[in-house]
Amino acid sequence: MAESLEKQNKHSEMGQRYLDAYNLDTLHIKSIFGLAQFFKSLKFKDSTSLFIDKGLKIDPNNLNFNQLKANELYFLKDFNGALTYLKKLDSLNFRSVQIYEMFGMCYYNLQDFELAEKYFRNAINLDPDNSQILYRLASLYYDKKDNKMATFYLHRSISSVKPDMDKQYYLLGIISKEADNLPAAIENFEKSHKNNYKNYKALFELAVTSDAYYKDKKIALKYYKSYAEKFNSNDIIMTAFVEGRIKEIKKQYFIEGEIVD
Numbered sequence: 001m002a003e004s005l006e007k008q009n010k011h012s013e014m015g016q017r018y019l020d021a022y023n024l025d026t027l028h029i030k031s032i033f034g035l036a037q038f039f040k041s042l043k044f045k046d047s048t049s050l051f052i053d054k055g056l057k058i059d060p061n062n063l064n065f066n067q068l069k070a071n072e073l074y075f076l077k078d079f080n081g082a083l084t085y086l087k088k089l090d091s092l093n094f095r096s097v098q099i100y101e102m103f104g105m106c107y108y109n110l111q112d113f114e115l116a117e118k119y120f121r122n123a124i125n126l127d128p129d130n131s132q133i134l135y136r137l138a139s140l141y142y143d144k145k146d147n148k149m150a151t152f153y154l155h156r157s158i159s160s161v162k163p164d165m166d167k168q169y170y171l172l173g174i175i176s177k178e179a180d181n182l183p184a185a186i187e188n189f190e191k192s193h194k195n196n197y198k199n200y201k202a203l204f205e206l207a208v209t210s211d212a213y214y215k216d217k218k219i220a221l222k223y224y225k226s227y228a229e230k231f232n233s234n235d236i237i238m239t240a241f242v243e244g245r246i247k248e249i250k251k252q253y254f255i256e257g258e259i260v261d
Helices: 003-007 009-023 029-041 047-059 063-075 077-090 097-109 115-124 129-142 149-158 164-180 182-195 200-213 217-231 237-255
Strands: none
Touching: 003 129, 047 149, 063 097, 063 115, 077 097, 077 164, 097 129, 097 217, 129 149, 129 217, 149 164, 149 217, 164 182, 164 200, 164 217, 182 200, 200 237, 217 237
8 A cells, every 4th residue: 555655645644554564563664764755755853863874773784775775875975985885785795886886986085096987987887878977987097197097087987978068078178278278178168058058167167277278368258257147156266257357357357458348
């Protein structure tokens, strides 16, 4: 009955059914799991954690509860705690792209890049065209100052992803800028911004890099003005810089006998 109600999206009735079943038998593992998922869907963290822990106490090797606990601890940023349950899952021979990705992200956040890379590669072995994992590998190599490998995996990520590619192009732009390849940086920042017009960092970098590269400051001014109009409340430091450059560029043109809007 509870599963049938779940399919009908009658969440409150479903939760009550699971609770009724649990009250009849507090060791009923299926009801406990149902309640853990129910409270998780409602974002009731304390209740979710309570039933996850109850399930693990009854059945420490239960795959579902170990996954829920690893996920819970990961999002609480308790990466060492999450690893305890991920290792438990691994010992139970439960492996998936998601589990390997979480392994990798735990180690990445703990600054253990060697193990992070190992698990990201395990995930890629299961799903070679997973754009998100390829991007994570690119970010890892960027943090390791290996821009060649970062660029390689960014291109792989881009080739395997569909529309949302702004963060890949953005990081390629940063790498190109750091290599003093400003034309490539401008191209990538422009692609990033066109792919996601809400990416204010991409527009900011496009403006700043254009300002550094082009003698014609009207190009940068166009981007600065666009940033000021759309994102003036996103970042105080960026906005202050943008407003300062707009004034400076207009002043310079005024001195040269030209008024620009």
